[in-house]
Amino acid sequence: MKTGTIKQILLITDGCSNHGEDPVAMAALAREFGITVNVIGVMENDIIDEQGVREIEGIARQGGGVSQIVYSQVLSQTVQMVTRKAMTQTLQGVVNQELRQILGNQASLENLPPEKRGEVLEVVDELNETVDLEVLILVDTSASMKHKLPTVKEALLDLSLSLNARMGNNQFSLFIFPGKGNEVEKLLDWTPKLESLTTVFAKLNPSGMTPTGPALKEAITYFKEKHSVRGYLSRHDDEFYEESI
Amino acid sequence: MMMNSMKSPFNFASGTIIQGKWHHNRYTIIRELGRGANGIVYLADWNGKKVAIKVSDNHVTITSEVNVLKSFTKAQGVSLGPSLFDVDDWIHNGSQISFYVMEYIAGTDLLTFIKQNGTTWLPVLISQLLTDLDYLHKNGWVFGDLKPENLLVTKSPVKIRCIDVGGTTMQGRAIKEFTEFFDRGYWGLGSRRAEPSYDLFAVAMIVINLFYPKRFQKHGVGIEQLKKAIQDVKELRQYRPILLKALAGKYSSATEMKKELLKLIHFPSAHHQTTPKYQTNKNQRAQTNNTRTRRKKQKNKHGILETILIVAIVCIIYAVYIFEQIM
Structure with a gap:
């Protein structure tokens, strides 16, 4: 099996969007482009309201990803776990697709006898280790997030540490919303190392609006741009996972 | 949470x-x-x-x-x-x-066991653990999520066993599962790639955890904080050399760490063993000093004997040479 690229958007927020397009619809759109959307809801002492929780879960469900609501103290471990779990989920989707092609419509990993399942899972594990990964991180920087941002930064450095232990290549980029003057602002272009974040995050300027939907839309556009540029440069099989999900 | x-x-x-x-x-x-x-x-x-x-x-x-x-x-x-x-x-x-x-492995978790039976068991159990880890590593695996909760101690014979293999990762891959306190990445002391030194770091943290049952969070520079934590507890200080080496990732194998751990354990001499426990430190020190000087004297005697022997041999050879010249 040829290894392709997994594309993920990682949204870190602490509540409801209040501006622009419906984020759940934008997540659904992302999925159509073969991009998985994961959401992490960060709590401090406050509790995220029910509407916020519903939105967070909705975005991840529509975006084919994983969602998790956590206290900021355990953010580091959660961020890397959610990212890896979503990777596995995507790869399993691919494997199930292959199985259906070989064994017919009813086949899936779950329906195999335990012995066979083990063998297939070894393939998934192998892919998990070697596949290339692109993560676009979207950080909510509205006023209520202000004092959580140092923890977010730490969690992202930790994510980079975890993912860079893999054999496959990683690319990260970082956007914040709302940005300066704009709804969304790019802080970091595609880079294999998130360590460069240390300087970048100091610039943050938390404000009141939460345009989650527009931020997701911008993220999709950014992914598309990257891949169209790359398409000219080399014929990659990046589209592989898009088709199979 | x-x-x-x-x-x-x-x-x-x-x-x-x-x-x-x-x-x-x-x-x-x-x-x-x-x-x-x-x-x-x-x-x-x-x-x-x-x-x-x-x-x-x-x-x-x-x-x-x-x-x-x-x-x-x-x-x-x-x-x-x-x-x-x-x-x-x-x-x-x-x-x-x-x-x-x-x-089904019936036993107590490591922290409880040490609490109930005393730290005398610490080097025994850690040594057992290192033996098992060495075997695991030689077979191409790394345990990953090594922590006291995943270690059970059985009763008779007393033996440490690993129970949760959820974090076990093939060497060279990225660690599958970990717990921050035992993760060298969290402390800024290494990568999350599965290699033997990853587990050995966790072993050092387990030893520290035994004296800090509540664990602690990272503040500032990881290694300085850990060094201080070791320095602050008298019983931990005795394991300092191996702990620091393991924290720095300087052990290439579990066996190496095990050997150095066992070297750190002081066995009282046979003579010493009969002395009651409540003897003062001063006396103990005096006694160890005594044995040391005695050993030195023995060494000196050996030296003199050796010299005499060498001189004798040289004399004999010279005698033979002279004898041959004369003939």
Whole structure:
């Protein structure tokens, strides 16, 4: 099996969007482009309201990803776990697709006898280790997030540490919303190392609006741009996972 | 602290019967043994035999843990993890729950054991653990999520056993599962790539954890904080050299660490052993000094004997040479 690229958007927020397009619809759109959307809801002492929780879960469900609501103290471990779990989920989707092609419509990993399942899972594990990964991180920087941002930064450095232990290549980029003057602002272009974040995050300027939907839309556009540029440069099989999900 | 679906949602009462879909074995749940992020472990009865069953709504977790346990069985002989008996699915209320059945290991967790039986056991158990880890590493694996909760101590014989293999990772890959306090990445002291030194770091942290049962969070520079933590406890200080070496990732194998650990243990001389425990430190020091000087004297005697012997041999050779010249 040829290894392709997994594309993920990682949204870190602490509540409801209040501006622009419906984020759940934008997540659904992302999925159509073969991009998985994961959401992490960060709590401090406050509790995220029910509407916020519903939105967070909705975005991840529509975006084919994983969602998790956590206290900021355990953010580091959660961020890397959610990212890896979503990777596995995507790869399993691919494997199930292959199985259906070989064994017919009813086949899936779950329906195999335990012995066979083990063998297939070894393939998934192998892919998990070697596949290339692109993560676009979207950080909510509205006023209520202000004092959580140092923890977010730490969690992202930790994510980079975890993912860079893999054999496959990683690319990260970082956007914040709302940005300066704009709804969304790019802080970091595609880079294999998130360590460069240390300087970048100091610039943050938390404000009141939460345009989650527009931020997701911008993220999709950014992914598309990257891949169209790359398409000219080399014929990659990046589209592989898009088709199979 | 996680509030979402990752925690296992079910809760089975004792007496519940788990029946496998593929192999048709029946297990009767006795009680819950523990639960984690990836599933619940139950004590169960299987034809009069006590077994441990891990159930999870996530079949991937079950399958990958089974893969690890199977490869342990292949590398037989050493009791690394619990031995594996069965893997199956159970159809419960229309949904499929995956489970595997393993040997039930009765014991106390490491922290409790040391609390009850004293730190005399510490070097013994850590040495046992290093023996097992060495074997694991030689077979191409790294344990990953090494922590006191995943280590049980059995009663007779007293033996440390690893029980949760969920974090076990093939060497060279990225660590699958970890706990921050025991993770060198968290302390800024290395990568999360699976290599023997990753586990050995965790072993050092386990030793520290034994004296800081509540653990602590990272503030500032990781290594400085850990050094201070070791320095602050008298009993920990005696393990300082190996702890620092393990924290710095300088051990290439578990055996190497084990050897140095055992070297650190002071055995009182035979003469010394008869002295009662309450003897003052001063006296002890005086005694060790005594033995040291005696040994030195013996060494000196050896030296003199050696010199005499060499001079004698040279004399003889010279005599023979002169003798030959004359002839």
